[in-house]
Amino acid sequence: MKRKANDADAPSPEQLAAYLDGELDLATRARVAQWLETSPAAGALEPLRRLNQVWQDAPCPEPSPAAWDGVLQRIVAATAEPVVVASAPAPLSAGGWSWHLRMAGVAAAILVTTLLLVRPGTQQNATAPGPQAVRVLRVAGDDDIEIISMEAADIDILVVGQPPVRGPFVLAMPGDVILESIGPDPTDGMMPQVRNMEQSNPDGPMILAPLGLASNR
């Protein structure tokens, strides 16, 4: 004689869904199956089955072969391009840095400058002469990181959201920017004031990072 199911044996709604999805371990699956056999609420699975059916009744339209070919060609082209990354920080004696940098650079940490060149129809330019062994610069999206903790002073510099532009980053080389001054940053460290020497886009957006005095970043 089958024991009538009672509320204490009732699986949770998540477990019912997992049962339908085939995701339960053997023991739990057997328990749920037994409950379904004797419970008047066993019809609870039917709405889930119907939702699955509605989903299956409207599959995604498939792109044309030409569309796929186009995507593949663009992937091949994009993965064949060299990734432009910053070279090692230029020595202070490299041409192009103003005398301000030489004076302030003794105390400043490494300057990280990203010059964003938004020029329609262009791709990343390999500005370094000749082939180079480069390391890929990873730029994290907001889904790539999890903030574990932060200091209150950093809240004003925490960037949340998406990059301001879509497109490749072109990292500045010596001579691309001129350091005009360095002044105290309201958060921590020093904030450089730079001038973009890129003639085609002198007002192009740039990302500058304040740097601590005591340590390189």
Place this chain on the structure above:
Amino acid sequence: MSVATLSPLLVCTDDELLARWSAGAREALEELFRRYRMLAYRVAYRLLGNEADALDAVQEGFVKVLTHLESFQGRSTFKTWLLRVVSNAALDLGRQRGRRELLSLEAPDTEDGDWAQPMTGDDPGLGLERADLRELLDRALATLPAAQRRTFVLHAEAELSYREVAEVMGISIGTVMSRLYYARQKLRAYLGRRLEREQLAGMLTGAV
């Protein structure tokens, strides 16, 4: 087809194909693309709702994984890693291109809630064609919070197991189950109201 006529790439594992591609074999990239393009596309399509954007997300996803192979250290399968990147790319694309939520997320999510706007283009006299149903599903998905939508799409469209979904999203299996539960509740509530005319609501409502 005899074994002798099969491309050797067909029997290569994903890792082997990645290694071949890293060594310069373009055909290895083409095989990887052929294997996973539709799966990636279906996830992106469900997240974005249109073919053009979905193809862009697929393209961006493949480019990212292939140019960041050092990030793939074998801690997951290539499939789950690719889908993670593609779904991220799709969500980014949706935000950047201003994919407006069709219904406010603040709208009540109870079955008796008063939804913001009726379906457009619906003709009460017509049955739901597949395209209409797809549009209806797109609208329903748009009512979900991003995390629930992504979880549901990865499971229902990409047919990933709970463990694989957890791996893609970096969450626990328990969180996957919870998100799927709430996503299904909202979807059933939304679809039930709008399919009521098609006499399908009774098959969707229920105690779960």
